[in-house]
Amino acid sequence: xxxxxxxxxxxxxxxxxxxxxxxxxxxVCGPTVQDYAxxxxxxxxxxxxxxxxxxxHLGLQVRYVQNITDVGHLLDSGExxxxxxxxxxxxxxxxxxxxxxxxxxxxxDALGVGRPDIxxxxxxxxxxxxxxxxxxxxxxxxxxxxxxxxxxVRSWPQYGKLSGRRIEEQEEGTRVAVREEKHYxxxxxxxxxxxxxxxxxxxxPWGWGYPGWHVECSAMAAKYLGETFDIHGGGIENIFPxxxxxxxxxxxxxxxxxxxxxxxxxxxxLDGVKMSKSLGNFVTIKDVLKQHRPQAVRFFxxxxxxxxxVDYSEEALVAAQRGWERLVGPYLTVRxxxxxxxxxxxxxxxxxxxxxxxxxxxRTAMDDDFNAPAALAVLFDFAKEVNTLLSREAPVGRxxxxxxxxxxxxxxxxxxxxxxxxxxGSADREAGLIRLLIELRAEARQRKDWALSxxxxxxxxxxxxxxxxGKDGTxxxxx
RNA sequence: GGCGACGUCGCCAAGUGGCAAGGCAAGGGUCUGCAAAACCCUCACCGUGGGUUCAAUUCCCACCGUCGCCUCCA
Numbered sequence: 001x002x003x004x005x006x007x008x009x010x011x012x013x014x015x016x017x018x019x020x021x022x023x024x025x026x027x028v029c030g031p032t033v034q035d036y037a038x039x040x041x042x043x044x045x046x047x048x049x050x051x052x053x054x055x056x057h058l059g060l061q062v063r064y065v066q067n068i069t070d071v072g073h074l075l076d077s078g079e080x081x082x083x084x085x086x087x088x089x090x091x092x093x094x095x096x097x098x099x100x101x102x103x104x105x106x107x108x109d110a111l112g113v114g115r116p117d118i119x120x121x122x123x124x125x126x127x128x129x130x131x132x133x134x135x136x137x138x139x140x141x142x143x144x145x146x147x148x149x150x151x152x153v154r155s156w157p158q159y160g161k162l163s164g165r166r167i168e169e170q171e172e173g174t175r176v177a178v179r180e181e182k183h184y185x186x187x188x189x190x191x192x193x194x195x196x197x198x199x200x201x202x203x204x205p206w207g208w209g210y211p212g213w214h215v216e217c218s219a220m221a222a223k224y225l226g227e228t229f230d231i232h233g234g235g236i237e238n239i240f241p242x243x244x245x246x247x248x249x250x251x252x253x254x255x256x257x258x259x260x261x262x263x264x265x266x267x268x269x270l271d272g273v274k275m276s277k278s279l280g281n282f283v284t285i286k287d288v289l290k291q292h293r294p295q296a297v298r299f300f301x302x303x304x305x306x307x308x309x310v311d312y313s314e315e316a317l318v319a320a321q322r323g324w325e326r327l328v329g330p331y332l333t334v335r336x337x338x339x340x341x342x343x344x345x346x347x348x349x350x351x352x353x354x355x356x357x358x359x360x361x362x363r364t365a366m367d368d369d370f371n372a373p374a375a376l377a378v379l380f381d382f383a384k385e386v387n388t389l390l391s392r393e394a395p396v397g398r399x400x401x402x403x404x405x406x407x408x409x410x411x412x413x414x415x416x417x418x419x420x421x422x423x424x425g426s427a428d429r430e431a432g433l434i435r436l437l438i439e440l441r442a443e444a445r446q447r448k449d450w451a452l453s454x455x456x457x458x459x460x461x462x463x464x465x466x467x468x469x470g471k472d473g474t475x476x477x478x479x
Numbered sequence: 480g481g482c483g484a485c486g487u488c489g490c491c492a493a494g495u496g497g498c499a500a501g502g503c504a505a506g507g508g509u510c511u512g513c514a515a516a517a518c519c520c521u522c523a524c525c526g527u528g529g530g531u532u533c534a535a536u537u538c539c540c541a542c543c544g545u546c547g548c549c550u551c552c553a
């Protein structure tokens with residue numbers, strides 16, 4: 001395994017060596033399902049999806065767990081985000097959660113983000129969270145006050161090891177509003193007592209209440225991946241306090257290393273400012289997909305490294321769309337060529353060699369902390385070579401076309417998820433009809449009936465199908 | 480105020496101690512009935528000032544600027 005990753009825990013590039021050879025256990029912080037997912041979520045989850053795809057490409061077995069936060073996420077006012085949303089929409093809290101969770105999966109499906117192997121919900125793991133809290137109490141790392149339980153940060157000297165913060169430094173901070181019942185400002189809630197109007201509540205050894213936000217990740221990761229597992233992912237903005245608290249809880253409770261590698265993605269900004277709930281400046285995935293194809297969003301994500309901050313703009317997405325078209329162009333052409341009969345049957349040594357070389361370069365790029373932009377550059381070089389090859393006089397043989405096609409399917413398709421979805425069912429019929437029109441147009445062109453041939457092309461264009469005439473016939477593409 | 484990241488062509492962006500990938504845009508050309516696509520050519524000395532070195536965009540220091548976190552957020 002030549003894969004190197006940047007581990008935020010050690011702040012170094014490190015060879016990635018799974019705990020169990022051949023297996024990757026990976027946990028990524030999922031969304032709080034209280035609103036529609038935005039383009040920042042898209043960046044994060046496309047990035048991790050691509051890591052999973054790449055691991056599988058390398059032949060590793062992956063268990064990918066991503067939680068759904070549907071309880072416990074409080075506003076600074078002390079209000080529960082889910083409850084507030086539900087009250088506003090006049091819905092049951094779980095009705096609200098269900099709505100946005102479905103919407104989230106819809107969006108991810110549309111973006112070609114593979115479903116996690118397990119999508120545990122916080123509300124479905126209350127006993128596990130209570131159990132973890134009990135352990136921490138027993139170990140002396142937590143205390144109970146008035147039916148709430150807090151983690152005792154001062155009992156855990158390693159608190160701050162991920163984010164590089166020393167708790168003493170925070171004391172000068174202007175804003176930490178000391179909650180009366182906490183022993184220390186940095187202590188955080190493991191379990192909160194439910195006030196009378198708080199209807200999301202469960203019974204516990206400390207009375208009716210609900211779990212704090214951070215516990216769910218520690219409890220669920222441990223349950224499905226073990227007390228020690230390989231990768232913990234998430235957005236960099238959650239490094240403190242969320243990720244820091246996760247580590248503290250889990251390691252204090254289990255006495256074992258929590259995640260071994262921390263891979264955190266850079267934030268996405270909109271016009272230079274981070275998109276966030278509180279600022280209300282967010283663009284939803286659904287809105288973006290009304291204007292752009294999902295592959296353009298993925299391409300946009302890959303155009304910078306996953307750890308870099310990225311600024312989103314309409315122009316950037318248009319550029320991504322163009323780039324994507326260029327990248328995928330040769331594949332579409334090759335696919336059309338393969339339909340034709342009478343292709344030469346010879347195999348060319350040089351093409352085989354070039355395909356293998358490119359695959360190697362692609363892996364070198366991805367092995368370097370999933371350097372997708374560098375991987376794209378490799379693929380662009382390949383695309384250019386293929387284009388040159390296809391525009392030569394001598395027709396390319398079937399075996400060569402097939403190896404180009406499968407190269408694309410393997411890397412551009414399976415790993416990066418950038419190929420158009422395969423035609424199936426009624427799409428086959430549509431393709432047949434378009435080819436029929438192309439044939440009729442070819443006959444018109446033979447007769448130099450430019451009026452008819454241009455009319456066919458224009459009217460297809462109006463339907464979102466563009467035609468490109470080449471040496472060996474006409475290629476069609478959909479918008 | 481504290482912690483962290485970053486500043487590379489008009490825009491996006493990779494990268495290395497030894498003369499800087501790729502994409503978008505732009506200009507010129509080839510091909511084409513036209514168009515589109517494709518192909519060829521052109522297009523940067525890497526924020527500023529010091530230092531280390533035979534040699535720095537790449538290492539160190541300072542400064543300027545941008546962004547993230549420290550409060551909910553992927």
